[in-house]
């Protein structure tokens with residue numbers, strides 16, 4: 001609807017340009033807002049106000065001319081000039097009904113594919129494998145996953161890349177510790193990588209002989225010594241299967257096939273450095289190979305170099321990322337490279353993108369974006385910690401979520417069998433953690449708080465999951481299949497119209513989420529849908545009236561509500577429940 005209205009306005013501007021009312025070279029950005037107050041119509045624009053000044057016209061007169069120049073259409077039922085020159089549009093009810101019908105029939109509740117399908121390479125989760133996944137890994141995994149689902153539903157080809165850190169000096173220490181243990185102990189110790197890492201670190205700090213062996217093993221690993229490689233591979237396999245367990249529990253779509261580890265780029269790194277050299281971009285600084293880019297300076301005007309090779313010959317995080325850009329463009333054929341990585345790596349990615357273009361690793365039209373996110377905080381205003389003050393393993397956090405949800409469900413959902421309660425608790429627990437995160441603005445820090453996220457009130461997973469089951473319960477009572485209602489929509493009550501207006505916005509919201517890589521817009525929207533349904537449900541009895549046409553129409557509105565909630569939650573990676 002919004003796009004249609006935008007093109008009508010664009011056509012009106014073009015007509016005014018032909019008539020000479022507006023200068024031919026203006027290319028206005030058409031902004032359409034949705035007024036909060038419905039008496040101001042469904043859409044409002046300040047277009048006339050913006051263009052009046054350069055055209056030396058009275059804004060209200062220009063607004064009038066603009067309305068007169070709107071092409072003939074059956075979208076707009078009414079226009080009105082408000083205040084100094086805003087134009088308010090009321091959309092025709094037939095249009096609303098047509099859109100509802102379309103969404104009702106549509107597989108994705110009205111989501112339209114993007115105008116142009118692209119290949120989108122999405123880097124997300126990407127933990128370092130030396131340790132177990134912890135709270136700091138939550139956001140990348142679930143935000144990246146939600147955006148991947150949204151890109152897919154818009155018809156793009158999504159290639160997921162789990163750029164795990166499986167290389168670097170800390171592996172020497174882990175391998176040295178592995179060597180010391182016999183097989184039985186080793187299996188046991190590797191079952192908790194957090195404690196394994198701590199034990200290895202302790203040995204490293206305490207024993208000079210151990211530390212020397214660790215350093216030897218780094219060299220052996222890097223030179224591809226087979227025994228050392230095998231040991232390393234064993235560790236990596238264990239660590240990746242820990243990750244996979246977390247992904248499966250979280251409903252994050254990553255699999256082993258999406259892993260493209262740092263080490264996979266090793267063979268290409270000398271070439272990356274050679275190519276930079278050939279381009280004349282390298283400078284040697286204290287034995288290290290660096291690139292100085294004018295764009296990146298600190299407050300004191302000192303350059304912030306990108307180091308691509310250490311004085312000892314070793315390569316760095318940045319070198320691997322440069323190789324990865326090339327791979328993603330040339331082999332994966334990406335048009336858009338998306339990175340869901342902590343905000344604090346912002347400078348790193350800006351440097352990589354700038355350098356990749358300078359070096360000709362990235363085509364001019366390759367789109368590269370780092371989507372940073374804020375930190376998960378504890379109630380004390382510091383990064384979230386476990387009770388013992390250490391980092392919280394993600395697996396433990398999810399256990400606790402399920403445990404807390406089970407307590408709630410056992411109190412609230414007494415009509416369920418204990419098997420059903422267990423299932424509901426799993427879904428509610430995990431979804432609460434995910435939703436609490438996804439519903440916050442990606443770029444902000446947020447406070448991790450069990451009570452808020454598990455609340456049945458407010459913009460939370462339990463509220464939405466419950467709202468969904470409530471909508472769904474109507475069809476059973478009515479004995480109606482929600483997917484095959486043939487009667488037309490009839491909109492009389494203002495609550496029906498309000499719900500309808502929200503439902504037809506779904507497409508617009510999903511596109512916004514894709515454009516900004518910000519899932520919280522979708523959360524806010526679904527919360528509005530549930531709220532509008534609730535007002536409608538209270539004011540407009542679905543099953544009690546005598547009028548069959550009204551009853552069918554209301555059931556159909558409920559059916560589209562359920563479908564929109566289910567589709568929306570699925571895009572967030574949250575499954576729905578049939579009952580709770």
Ligand code: ARG
Nearest residue numbers: 123126127128163165321341
């Ligand atoms: N492993 C890195 C870390 O834990 C994140 C990697 C993100 N992706 C990338 N291509 N650099 O900080």
